[in-house]
Amino acid sequence: MKVIEVIEVIAKIPLFIGLPKEQLAKIAGIVTEQALDKGEAIFSQGDEASGFYVVTSGMVKIFKLSSEGKEQILHFVGPGQTFGEVPMFSGERFPANAEAIEKSRVLFIPRTLFLELIKQDPFFAMRMLSELSKRLRHFNRLVEELSLKEVPGRLAAYILYLSGSKGGAEEITLSITKGHLASLLGTIPETISRILGKMSSQDIIRVQGRKIRILNRRTLEEISESGKYFL
Amino acid sequence: MKVIEVIEVIAKIPLFIGLPKEQLAKIAGIVTEQALDKGEAIFSQGDEASGFYVVTSGMVKIFKLSSEGKEQILHFVGPGQTFGEVPMFSGERFPANAEAIEKSRVLFIPRTLFLELIKQDPFFAMRMLSELSKRLRHFNRLVEELSLKEVPGRLAAYILYLSGSKGGAEEITLSITKGHLASLLGTIPETISRILGKMSSQDIIRVQGRKIRILNRRTLEEISESGKYFL
DNA sequence: ATTATTTTTTGATTTAAGTCAAGGAAGGTT
DNA sequence: AACCTTCCTTGACTTAAATCAAAAAATAAT
Numbered sequence: 001m002k003v004i005e006v007i008e009v010i011a012k013i014p015l016f017i018g019l020p021k022e023q024l025a026k027i028a029g030i031v032t033e034q035a036l037d038k039g040e041a042i043f044s045q046g047d048e049a050s051g052f053y054v055v056t057s058g059m060v061k062i063f064k065l066s067s068e069g070k071e072q073i074l075h076f077v078g079p080g081q082t083f084g085e086v087p088m089f090s091g092e093r094f095p096a097n098a099e100a101i102e103k104s105r106v107l108f109i110p111r112t113l114f115l116e117l118i119k120q121d122p123f124f125a126m127r128m129l130s131e132l133s134k135r136l137r138h139f140n141r142l143v144e145e146l147s148l149k150e151v152p153g154r155l156a157a158y159i160l161y162l163s164g165s166k167g168g169a170e171e172i173t174l175s176i177t178k179g180h181l182a183s184l185l186g187t188i189p190e191t192i193s194r195i196l197g198k199m200s201s202q203d204i205i206r207v208q209g210r211k212i213r214i215l216n217r218r219t220l221e222e223i224s225e226s227g228k229y230f231l
Numbered sequence: 232m233k234v235i236e237v238i239e240v241i242a243k244i245p246l247f248i249g250l251p252k253e254q255l256a257k258i259a260g261i262v263t264e265q266a267l268d269k270g271e272a273i274f275s276q277g278d279e280a281s282g283f284y285v286v287t288s289g290m291v292k293i294f295k296l297s298s299e300g301k302e303q304i305l306h307f308v309g310p311g312q313t314f315g316e317v318p319m320f321s322g323e324r325f326p327a328n329a330e331a332i333e334k335s336r337v338l339f340i341p342r343t344l345f346l347e348l349i350k351q352d353p354f355f356a357m358r359m360l361s362e363l364s365k366r367l368r369h370f371n372r373l374v375e376e377l378s379l380k381e382v383p384g385r386l387a388a389y390i391l392y393l394s395g396s397k398g399g400a401e402e403i404t405l406s407i408t409k410g411h412l413a414s415l416l417g418t419i420p421e422t423i424s425r426i427l428g429k430m431s432s433q434d435i436i437r438v439q440g441r442k443i444r445i446l447n448r449r450t451l452e453e454i455s456e457s458g459k460y461f462l
Numbered sequence: 463a464t465t466a467t468t469t470t471t472t473g474a475t476t477t478a479a480g481t482c483a484a485g486g487a488a489g490g491t492t
Numbered sequence: 493a494a495c496c497t498t499c500c501t502t503g504a505c506t507t508a509a510a511t512c513a514a515a516a517a518a519t520a521a522t
Contacts, residue, residue, distance in 0.1 A: 087364075129320060130320075133363060136370065146417075423470095
């Protein structure tokens, strides 16, 4: 990857938006690129967090593993998004695992560089603050969904969320497999399959592969809000 | 509450530790105090976050409400601890409810004051960064416990956590009711009661009111790690 | 102390969702 | 095309935990 391309990528990271060209060029000179095959691990729970990552292509999953090997996916990270900043910032170890779920490329930004940036531009910390509080809100939502609702409610909320982030689109396309979706919602593929099947048979949605078309938004909202839906 | 007392309280808040006396005095001149009865609401989900709070006495619970009124407690806040900074910082609305669970007193610190502080001392933002990433780690843990483990595992982990925060003490005392504990662990009082009963009958712990004595730490750790325990 | 209120325990029952098992569908590879 | 994975669906069964109901215990109030 050329330096110019790297600058283009990092200039769009929320953390780095608004930085002067000279600083961006400096960063671009230090970051290293990594090519990853499908299924390749980037780091594991407990590893030293000596820097953080930006996805330039592909898709990375961040997940925890129970002692039996059952995984709970915390989130997926796609192009332009970053991961690993929080433990990097506090100098801790990574609290979760990261793995590419398809052929991907990531940039690695070392901690030392980051510390220097803060020294040079104190308001740089402000942007970081904003990012962290966004993350907190996201976790807040995750906790709410995992504990307040039953699986159909979580699934309905997730479909509406995807639709909403596209301005109320009637048709959405999953960027992940249904198995991954299951883990993201804290359940298993079989359960997701059954609920999607039931919702289809009741003409609430229409499912074709990874495409989901919303036929009855009202009902979907009810399921999401009340959490009640009988299989 | 006298100004001197207020200064003493806020000087111990992680966010304000290390600030010069003049700034502390200035803050103390602006904060307002609130006395709360048991069960009194401080703010509700959706309210404008025009500032944040510090508990000076009593206990406050932060919780979400499902549409049926079932509550999931996110955390409890005791003397010296703060709540509401995250939405205050990002200028959002409160994402949860706050309510005193006993007679309490809280200080209110307005957003405007906070913004001025950042302007005057950019490194003030650094302390905030550190605090936020600690919160994130905490949420991380909560998500893990809610989704990776069954209820006995969560309870075992919670008991060990309380013991651990007391340097491995064999006897711990709950600062909350068992009903609140249930909600905190994403379950109901009956289930907590049954699990504690079973653990007692197997001499893993001994329960007397809100006191819990650990008799068999090894087994407790196994339940926490494997998540397996049969009632 | 006696009443009232909140908290905790116990038992019977229901239910959502997990497990196990096995067949299909889809996608990629040679 | 035929092959091989990986992904998805369906069915029968099991189980952890929620719900419902009611009594006992502990706290607080008068």
